[in-house]
Amino acid sequence: MPPKAKAAGKAKGPAKRKLAEEFPPGEVLTDTAKKTWKLGTPIGQGGFGLLYLASDNTPKAVGPDAPYVIKVEPSDNGPLFSELKFYMRAAKPELIGTWIKSRKLKYLGVPKYWGSGLHEKGGKRYRFMVMDRFGTDLQKKFEEGGKRFPRKLVLQLGLRLLDILEYIHDHEYVHADVKASNLLLSHKNPNQVYLVDYGLAYRYSPEGVPKEYKEDPKKCHDGTIEFTSIDAHHGVSPSRRGDLEILGYCMIQWLCSRLPWEDKLQDPVYVRDSKIRCRSNIRDFMKSCFTTGHEPEEMIKFMEEVKTLEYTDKPDYAKLRSILQQGLKSAGATDDDRLDFSVSAGPSSVKAPKRKKAAEKEGSNDETDSAPAKKRRPAQKKEVNGVKKTSVRKTSVKKSSPKKPIREMETPTSPKAEVKKSRGRPKKTA
Numbered sequence: 075m076p077p078k079a080k081a082a083g084k085a086k087g088p089a090k091r092k093l094a095e096e097f098p099p100g101e102v103l104t105d106t107a108k109k110t111w112k113l114g115t116p117i118g119q120g121g122f123g124l125l126y127l128a129s130d131n132t133p134k135a136v137g138p139d140a141p142y143v144i145k146v147e148p149s150d151n152g153p154l155f156s157e158l159k160f161y162m163r164a165a166k167p168e169l170i171g172t173w174i175k176s177r178k179l180k181y182l183g184v185p186k187y188w189g190s191g192l193h194e195k196g197g198k199r200y201r202f203m204v205m206d207r208f209g210t211d212l213q214k215k216f217e218e219g220g221k222r223f224p225r226k227l228v229l230q231l232g233l234r235l236l237d238i239l240e241y242i243h244d245h246e247y248v249h250a251d252v253k254a255s256n257l258l259l260s261h262k263n264p265n266q267v268y269l270v271d272y273g274l275a276y277r278y279s280p281e282g283v284p285k286e287y288k289e290d291p292k293k294c295h296d297g298t299i300e301f302t303s304i305d306a307h308h309g310v311s312p313s314r315r316g317d318l319e320i321l322g323y324c325m326i327q328w329l330c331s332r333l334p335w336e337d338k339l340q341d342p343v344y345v346r347d348s349k350i351r352c353r354s355n356i357r358d359f360m361k362s363c364f365t366t367g368h369e370p371e372e373m374i375k376f377m378e379e380v381k382t383l384e385y386t387d388k389p390d391y392a393k394l395r396s397i398l399q400q401g402l403k404s405a406g407a408t409d410d411d412r413l414d415f416s417v418s419a420g421p422s423s424v425k426a427p428k429r430k431k432a433a434e435k436e437g438s439n440d441e442t443d444s445a446p447a448k449k450r451r452p453a454q455k456k457e458v459n460g461v462k463k464t465s466v467r468k469t470s471v472k473k474s475s476p477k478k479p480i481r482e483m484e485t486p487t488s489p490k491a492e493v494k495k496s497r498g499r500p501k502k503t504a
Contacts, residue, residue, distance in 0.1 A: 096124060097195070102132055103144065103202055105189035111204055114140050123147035123154055128204060141261075142188060143207050149192055149199040158203055160275040161187035164245035173241055180411065183238045183268040206261075208268060213255035215415050216328065222417050223328040225370065226407040231257070231267065232325050232376075232398045233409060238269045239321070240391045243314045246282070250274040250312035252320045253298050254328070265413045276312040285311055287385040295342040300333055304353065305385070307346035315383035318394070322377045329370065330363045353381055372401030 101113045114127030114136025127140040147154045165187040174182050188204040212231075216223060223231075235252065242249055251274045260266035274297065278285050293309040296302065301323045303316035327333050335348035352359035356377045360369040375397045383389060402409055 095196075095198070097126070097146070099136065101195075103191065103193045105191035105202075105204065107189060109189055111142070111144060111189065112136050113144060117143070123151075127207070141207055142204055144202050144204050146193070146200050146202045149201045151201070154201050154203060157272050157275070158190055158201075159277075160247055160272040161185075161203065161205075162190070163277075164242065164247055169245070170241075173244075177237070179237060181266055182241055183234055183266065184241060185268055185270055206268070208258035208270065209261045209264065210259055211255050212257040212259075212267065213253070216254050219415055219417050221331045224414065224417050225329060225405050226402065227414055228325050228328045229372070229398045229401050229405070229407075230409055230411075230413060231328070232321065233395060234267055235269065235321055236391055236395055236398070239314075239317050240389075242275075243278075243317070243389075246277050246279045247272075247275050248278050248312040248314055248317050250276055250302075250306070250316065250320070251297055252317060253301050253324055259413075265411055267413065274312070278311065278313055284386040285313075295346070299339050299342055299345055300327070300336055304346065304349050307342065307349070310385070313385050314389055315380060315385065315387060318380045318383070318389055319377075322373070322380055325376070326360070326363055326373055329373070332363075334359070334362045353377075356381065370401060371404070372397050 096116055097113055099114050103111045103113065105111065109130065110132045111128050111130055112132045112135075114129065116124050116126050118125040123145045126144050126146065127136050127138070128142040128144040129136045129140045130142070145154060165184055167186045167188070170182055170184055170186055173179075185206045185208075188206075190201070190203040193200045193202055235257075239249065239252075249269060249272065251271060252269065256269060256271040258268050258270050260268065287305075287310055290309040290311075293306075293311070295307055296309075297306045297320075301320045303312070303319045305311075305313060305316045305319075323333060334352065335345045338344045352362075356374055357369075359377075360374050363369065376394060379390070379394060379397065399409070
């Protein structure tokens with residue numbers, strides 16, 4: 075009898091959360107500012123919420139070109155509420171607009187928060203949030219291009235992400251989960267990229283007072299294991315230097331196809347120790363990534379600059395931009411605001427051997443608190459035109475995964491958007 079009771083307890087986490095019921099097209103929701111929104115057809119499901127096309131023009135039916143999406147979850151669930159904290163504090167359209175003008179930017183790749191509220195139907199309460207609509211994610215582009223991006227594109231993405239991270243950091247938050255699958259192209263402009271999924275966003279400096287460095291064994295290895303920072307491997311809450319370290323790993327992988335520790339992602343201690351060794355000698359690290367030579371000097375300089383940062387230091391974003399811009403110049407390219415994903419011939423690194431299917435030795439993808447090493451994410455099903463398809467996604471290690479980014483499923487007339495589960499989050503500060 076005792077063993078049975080024990081087994082039953084293991085499943086208590088996900089069982090307590092409810093799946094969202096599907097609303098019919100035309101359902102009207104009223105947000106906290108008394109603005110009304112009309113739901114269109116559902117275009118995806120993530121975690122325990124549904125994603126709908128939406129419009130603020132309630133007299134008319136919501137068409138396929140609707141500019142917004144609305145995520146709806148049962149109000150008893152916590153994931154959407156957690157992410158709302160970031161959007162309500164840091165992603166209001168007027169805040170983003172003021173920043174763009176003050177920095178003389180053409181755009182800023184932070185999704186805008188348009189509204190949220192509670193909705194009652196059939197005696198049940200639901201929480202909803204209104205967001206921008208996006209297109210396909212960069213992980214799909216990366217895989218379509220043979221797991222490599224051209225150097226010019228990588229440096230352009232790095233520059234856009236420095237803009238994004240500087241804004242987020244200036245508003246007291248860090249992202250903690252930068253990666254290709256959390257970067258979405260604009261629905262209307264394929265040359266604009268947005269960083270989504272703030273399920274791990276952490277308020278590192280509430281009221282301007284930075285959190286102190288503190289290791290917590292319960293938080294070890296939070297995030298996406300191949301990219302997460304050395305701090306995260308030690309159980310330290312996310313920081314600005316951690317976001318930039320993660321960005322560096324992403325750019326290096328985009329250039330050379332894989333990182334040296336990707337052969338043993340199921341072992342988080344091995345991954346952590348590999349990153350520590352690589353940080354101790356960045357030039358050798360780059361040689362291990364670009365085994366045919368041609369290691370880009372700007373990435374060595376970028377990682378060396380990040381290495382100098384202390385936990386609470388404010389990064390020199392201008393210097394980091396200068397490093398990437400110099401890389402563009404040495405490559406004979408300019409930042410022309412066009413994102414070209416086509417990979418030219420000519421090797422920059424040895425093509426990586428194929429990784430084992432992520433379905434083997436897989437940890438659960440459920441939203442539960444668990445041991446640090448949930449090794450690889452199982453094959454997930456995506457809907458394309460109503461048909462479920464199985465695909466293998468990037469490996470991650472997480473504690474709890476309440477959130478998915480907003481993106482659209484593929485249809486004959488629109489790009490893909492899907493909602494992706496976030497990794498385990500450090501304790502948030504309200």
